[in-house]
Amino acid sequence: MTKQPRRIGIADVASRAGVSLATVSRVMNGSFTVDRGIAARVRAAAEDLQYHPNPLGRSLALGKSETIGILVPDLANPMFQAVLRGVSMAAARDGYRVLIADSSETSSEEHVLASDARRRGDGVVLCAPRMSDEELEALAPTLQPMVLINRTLSGAAPTLTVDYADGIRALAEHLFAQGHRKLVFLSGPESSASNRLRLQGLEQFTAEHPEVSLQILPGGVSFASGHGAVHDVLATQATGVLAFNDLVAMGLLSGLHEQEVSVPGEMSVTGFDDIEFSAYTSPPLTTATVPLNELGEQAWQRLHEMLHPSAEGTAVESGAAAGTVFPTTLQVRGSTGPVPGA
Amino acid sequence: MTKQPRRIGIADVASRAGVSLATVSRVMNGSFTVDRGIAARVRAAAEDLQYHPNPLGRSLALGKSETIGILVPDLANPMFQAVLRGVSMAAARDGYRVLIADSSETSSEEHVLASDARRRGDGVVLCAPRMSDEELEALAPTLQPMVLINRTLSGAAPTLTVDYADGIRALAEHLFAQGHRKLVFLSGPESSASNRLRLQGLEQFTAEHPEVSLQILPGGVSFASGHGAVHDVLATQATGVLAFNDLVAMGLLSGLHEQEVSVPGEMSVTGFDDIEFSAYTSPPLTTATVPLNELGEQAWQRLHEMLHPSAEGTAVESGAAAGTVFPTTLQVRGSTGPVPGA
DNA sequence: GTGAAAGCGCTAACAG
DNA sequence: CTGTTAGCGCTTTCAC
Numbered sequence: 001m002t003k004q005p006r007r008i009g010i011a012d013v014a015s016r017a018g019v020s021l022a023t024v025s026r027v028m029n030g031s032f033t034v035d036r037g038i039a040a041r042v043r044a045a046a047e048d049l050q051y052h053p054n055p056l057g058r059s060l061a062l063g064k065s066e067t068i069g070i071l072v073p074d075l076a077n078p079m080f081q082a083v084l085r086g087v088s089m090a091a092a093r094d095g096y097r098v099l100i101a102d103s104s105e106t107s108s109e110e111h112v113l114a115s116d117a118r119r120r121g122d123g124v125v126l127c128a129p130r131m132s133d134e135e136l137e138a139l140a141p142t143l144q145p146m147v148l149i150n151r152t153l154s155g156a157a158p159t160l161t162v163d164y165a166d167g168i169r170a171l172a173e174h175l176f177a178q179g180h181r182k183l184v185f186l187s188g189p190e191s192s193a194s195n196r197l198r199l200q201g202l203e204q205f206t207a208e209h210p211e212v213s214l215q216i217l218p219g220g221v222s223f224a225s226g227h228g229a230v231h232d233v234l235a236t237q238a239t240g241v242l243a244f245n246d247l248v249a250m251g252l253l254s255g256l257h258e259q260e261v262s263v264p265g266e267m268s269v270t271g272f273d274d275i276e277f278s279a280y281t282s283p284p285l286t287t288a289t290v291p292l293n294e295l296g297e298q299a300w301q302r303l304h305e306m307l308h309p310s311a312e313g314t315a316v317e318s319g320a321a322a323g324t325v326f327p328t329t330l331q332v333r334g335s336t337g338p339v340p341g342a
Numbered sequence: 343m344t345k346q347p348r349r350i351g352i353a354d355v356a357s358r359a360g361v362s363l364a365t366v367s368r369v370m371n372g373s374f375t376v377d378r379g380i381a382a383r384v385r386a387a388a389e390d391l392q393y394h395p396n397p398l399g400r401s402l403a404l405g406k407s408e409t410i411g412i413l414v415p416d417l418a419n420p421m422f423q424a425v426l427r428g429v430s431m432a433a434a435r436d437g438y439r440v441l442i443a444d445s446s447e448t449s450s451e452e453h454v455l456a457s458d459a460r461r462r463g464d465g466v467v468l469c470a471p472r473m474s475d476e477e478l479e480a481l482a483p484t485l486q487p488m489v490l491i492n493r494t495l496s497g498a499a500p501t502l503t504v505d506y507a508d509g510i511r512a513l514a515e516h517l518f519a520q521g522h523r524k525l526v527f528l529s530g531p532e533s534s535a536s537n538r539l540r541l542q543g544l545e546q547f548t549a550e551h552p553e554v555s556l557q558i559l560p561g562g563v564s565f566a567s568g569h570g571a572v573h574d575v576l577a578t579q580a581t582g583v584l585a586f587n588d589l590v591a592m593g594l595l596s597g598l599h600e601q602e603v604s605v606p607g608e609m610s611v612t613g614f615d616d617i618e619f620s621a622y623t624s625p626p627l628t629t630a631t632v633p634l635n636e637l638g639e640q641a642w643q644r645l646h647e648m649l650h651p652s653a654e655g656t657a658v659e660s661g662a663a664a665g666t667v668f669p670t671t672l673q674v675r676g677s678t679g680p681v682p683g684a
Numbered sequence: 685g686t687g688a689a690a691g692c693g694c695t696a697a698c699a700g
Numbered sequence: 701c702t703g704t705t706a707g708c709g710c711t712t713t714c715a716c
Contacts, residue, residue, distance in 0.1 A: 007693095009692095009693055009694085010693065010694060011693085019702075019703085020702065020703045020704075021693090021694080021695090021703085021704095022695080022696080022702070022703060022704080022705095023701090023702060023703075024694095025694065025695055025696085026695090026701095026702085028694095029695080033701060033702090034701070034702080035701060035702085038701085038702085050484065052457060052461060053693080053694070054461065054692090054693050054694070055458070055461050055462050056398060056401050056402050056407065056461075056462070056692085056693070056694090057402060057692070057693030057694040057695085057708090058693075058694055058695075059398050059694090059708090060398050060399060060402050060692090060693080060694070060695095060708045060709070060710090061693080061694045061695040061696080061707080061708055062694085062695065062696095062708085063708070065398065065462075067441070067462070075423070075426070075427045075430060075431075076427055078420070078423075081417075081420075081423050084417070085417045085418055085444075088417060088442060088444055089417075089444065089446075092443075092444065097441055097442070097443065097458070097459070097462070098441070098442055099409070099439055099440070099441050099442075100430060100439070100440055100441075100442060101434075101439065102427075102430055102431065102434065104431075115394065116397070116439070117439070119394065119396065119397050119398075120397045120398070120407075120409070120439070142392065223618070250619075250622050253622070254621070254622060276565070277592075277619040277622070279596070280592050280595070280596060280619070280622075280623045280624070281622045281623065281624065282622070282623065282624020282625065282626075283624065284624075349709095351708095351709055351710085352709065352710060353709085361686075361687085362686065362687045362688075363687085363688095363709090363710080363711090364686070364687060364688080364689095364711080364712075365685090365686060365687075366710095367710065367711055367712085368685095368686085368711090368712095370710095371711080375685060375686090376685070376686085377685060377686085380685085380686085395709080395710070396708090396709050396710070398708085398709070398710090399692090399708070399709030399710040399711090400709075400710055400711080401692090401710090402691095402692045402693070402694090402708085402709075402710070402711095403691080403692055403709075403710045403711045403712080404692085404710085404711070405692070685716105686715105686716085687714105687715090687716080688713105688714090688715085688716095689712100689713095689714090689715105690711105690712090690713085690714100691710105691711090691712090691713105692709105692710090692711090693708105694707105694708090695706105695707090695708090696705100696706090696707090697704105697705090697706085697707100698703105698704085698705085698706100699702100699703085699704080699705095700701100700702085700703085700704095
């Protein structure tokens with residue numbers, strides 16, 4: 001364990017190369033206004049000393065760190081993992097890193113986590129923040145530049161949303177077409193905007209199909225909540241259940257299996273998101289596909305534009321809230337089928 | 343879009359409160375050597391101005407950022423997601439944030455990614471780095487403090503590994519006990535240390551059971567590679583296949599299903615890792631459980647100790663390579679069964 | 685108890 | 701083309 005006396009800095013390189021700090025800085029930043037010979041000498045010195053500029057000092061001087069933050073409600077959820085991955089990959093391509101902040105579905109933590117993540121980087125993406133509209137609105141100005149995923153905020157920031165209403169409607173219509181008339185929706189967190197959108201979609205659906213009975217059961221976001229809802233679901237006598245997301249659907253599937261309720265023979269189940277695993281459950285899950293990775297990549301794209309405003313209308317577009325809503329696509333697999341006795 | 347003239351800093355608070363910068367700093371850091379009245383005035387000013395110390399300036403002055411980096415080979419892999427999550431949660435509990443670096447299985451990128459992540463924070467955890475031993479050894483000193491997951495390095499850093507050899511052996515023994523004598527191993531990346539350990543375990547297994555034929559097929563780490571291996575696997579006439587990990591096993595499962603090969607009727611399949619979804623495939627996957635989250639949490643624990651050396655023997659323990667090897671546990675589910683015709 | 689000043693490591697005018 | 705100097709925003713001796 002050889003203890004390095006002190007981290008070597010730009011000054012060490014400067015003195016070793018017999019030049020000033022400024023020159024070293026110039027060389028390290030690829031400035032072409034440096035004599036070839038000197039530059040070579042500096043590079044050699046840097047090499048010898050194994051010198052790498054300290055990003056902190058650099059960031060402080062430049063006023064930017066080429067780092068962005070991302071706030072997610074729950075890193076355990078594959079949906080957010082996919083978005084994170086999209087953001088991370090896209091940002092990396094442009095030389096940016098990402099700092100993660102997981103609020104563990106605790107909306108009261110979001111404020112401080114988001115602020116911190118923002119202050120340590122050049123921007124932030126808020127993924128499905130659970131905080132109230134008022135809080136978000138108050139926080140927004142201090143977070144700029146930022147982009148919002150699964151949440152809207154008039155004019156404050158670029159917004160990437162998913163057409164959850166349409167997606168759940170499509171799922172419900174699919175069940176309807178299979179003859180189901182008694183449905184259950186296992187709802188997500190009240191604080192989730194995407195859950196509200198699903199509820200809107202279902203409202204429209206029921207309005208268009210008065211003969212359908214739709215019961216809403218409090219649910220959750222995880223396997224466990226789906227698994228735990230089995231008895232309540234069975235008690236409703238429904239033949240089709242729309243789960244808040246794939247995880248809940250999978251938990252339910254597993255619970256139904258334990259109760260020896262056959263899917264889709266006796267009951268049809270749908271998920272939402274189409275996380276990678278949905279294709280591998282038994283039976284494979286009928287769900288609504290959300291372009292998760294693309295959501296993340298687009299989020300970075302927007303942030304990138306704000307960070308480096310380029311010539312064209314981008315300024316106009318992204319300066320205000322350039323909202324994009326991603327469509328979902330119905331993915332019919334084995335977990336849904338005709339209503340029993342049809 | 344009201345543009346803030348300039349981010350408000352400590353100086354603004356100081357002048358507003360009519361004190362010096364030093365005093366503000368003291369108050370913000372909870373120093374008790376400040377007059378109660380003054381302190382209150384400062385706090386009020388900070389509140390009014392919505393002042394929050396700039397972490398960058400702070401970090402530069404203090405020489406630490408309360409941030410750590412983590413390098414993973416592939417953020418798309420649930421195995422690494424689980425570890426990341428463990429690290430992130432544990433670090434967050436101690437007030438630390440994590441910066442992620444995804445090398446996309448490109449070992450040539452690891453060097454620069456790891457260095458950067460390290461320099462931006464106070465330490466780094468390298469998760470299953472793919473780089474060569476020589477490279478790792480050369481890099482290690484510049485990365486301290488760091489902790490290694492799924493990789494060993496004599497004396498250089500705390501090391502957290504999994505007993506992959508024993509795990510795969512247990513899986514093979516399980517198949518053996520079910521009567522299987524013709525097995526296939528779908529191997530992982532050559533550069534993966536955990537893959538080498540699996541191979542060692544299998545070597546021991548075949549040595550103990552000369553009557554077993556074990557064929558090794560080049561595989562991969564993903565669904566796709568498992569799915570793509572179906573024909574090669576079938577061509578071997580094997581009755582049991584050990585996949586590198588759960589993902590590969592799931593891909594294989596899906597491919598076998600398409601070929602109408604029944605599992606476990608005609609073929610038994612095992613995974614490795616026991617990612618959350620393994621319990622939900624059809625049939626559910628027999629696998630070896632790896633304590634993924636704990637691996638991440640322990641990684642943070644170690645790093646934390648290095649960052650804040652506490653009284654006791656910890657120095658002795660963690661200063662050198664305090665290696666911990668986590669055992670796996672055999673998880674028998676539906677994807678394995680008696681050899682056909684048994 | 686509080687302020688002045690030096691410094692963390694680097695970049696960016698501004699002179700020469 | 702290169703060196704000097706002044707910060708970036710904060711913490712911390714060291715005097716007062």
